[in-house]
Amino acid sequence: MKPIIEYTDFRKFMRDYYEERKRCSAFSWREFSKIAGFSSPSYMKVVCDGKSKLSRIGVERTGAAMGLAGFEMDYFRAMVKFGQAEVEAKKVAAYEEMLSIAKMYKVRVLEGDLFEFYDTWRNPVLRELAPLMPGATPGELAKMCYPEVSAQEVHESLAFLTKAGLLKKSEGKLVQSETSVKGSNDATRLAMRGMHRMMSQLATPALELPVEERNFSGVTMGLSRESYSKIENLLDEFRRKIIAVAAEEKNVEQVYRLNLQLFPLTKNVKERENEND
Missing domain, CATH: 1.10.10 (Arc Repressor Mutant, subunit A)
Incomplete structure (x- = not known):
């Protein structure tokens, strides 16, 4: 199993830990949950599947169950914060904390x-x-x-x-x-x-x-979810073709930036109608 510092997804780390233990013994999700102090026998699997979050106490219990200590435990705490943060600023702060821990102990975050x-x-x-x-x-x-x-x-x-x-x-x-x-x-x-x-x-x-x-250039237009998906696919295809043209260029003269932007200017009218029903 890879060192924890090479992970950025705490759920992937937990699942890999489980698979490693299971490969070497009759380890089960029930046992994993029990060792971590959770009453539900499937709680660890539910967390790894992204259907539940770890509380602060849950983070400490889970880390202890996996034998984490020192900077590895600090990294796990930061990794959970990164994975569960819903506000971008908190997500960035958590990732920077992970990088800081890695740098302090002279290891590299993947x-x-x-x-x-x-x-x-x-x-x-x-x-x-x-x-x-x-x-x-x-x-x-x-x-x-x-x-x-x-x-x-x-x-x-x-x-x-x-x-x-x-x-x-x-x-x-x-x-x-x-x-x-x-x-x-x-x-x-x-x-x-x-x-x-x-x-x-x-x-x-x-x-x-x-x-x-x-x-x-630009255009303001009304779309449904279906037409949005069609345009999104066209933009992806167009972007790939542009990249192919640039990759073949052997006589580059200047550096350019191409921004492809498609975003809503209003809320969904249909959803509003459903709310008023």
Whole structure:
């Protein structure tokens, strides 16, 4: 079983612990629940299935039942807070606590670097820009960015990108280690929300650029859930085609950002009618 520090989903950690114990002995959900001090014989399974939450006392009992102590127990507490938080700010705080614990004990949280990658717009922009300007100083790279950025901020982003392996040095210049960066777990999706906010804010001043350099369009329309799903699928297909075009480009000249946004401007009228029935 992987070390706890490599998990970000406490339910996945609990299930893996259960499967490991079951593989080596006649361990059952009933026994797991009993050891943790719960009267319901299936409580641990219900939690792992996402149908119930762990209370503060439940967290302590469950951690003790799995033999956690020291920083591992601290990490488990933070991981539960992260998994059960409904407010984004609390979710971010819990994940940062997990990263802090990992850093303190010189271990790495899986995808922690990816979480940090999405923490600022500078990282994805400089990951694209730096390979286009071999040998450029942080100051020279900073001058090429439309959003105002300092040479020190560029230096910090380049240091992070190199440390995380998202950029690497080859023949004296920086190149990308992979052609694309993707996030899949809850922590990365959470960080991407912040990235979407930042990129949306950067779109406003871009309206002042020459029309030959930017393309803005939009439509306000009425939709049903069925038509929304159809448009969502079309947007996904369109995005994949755009990525394919960009991946084939061998003569990159400039770094662009494409935002695809489809969001409600009103509440659901049908739901309101049902409430009034």
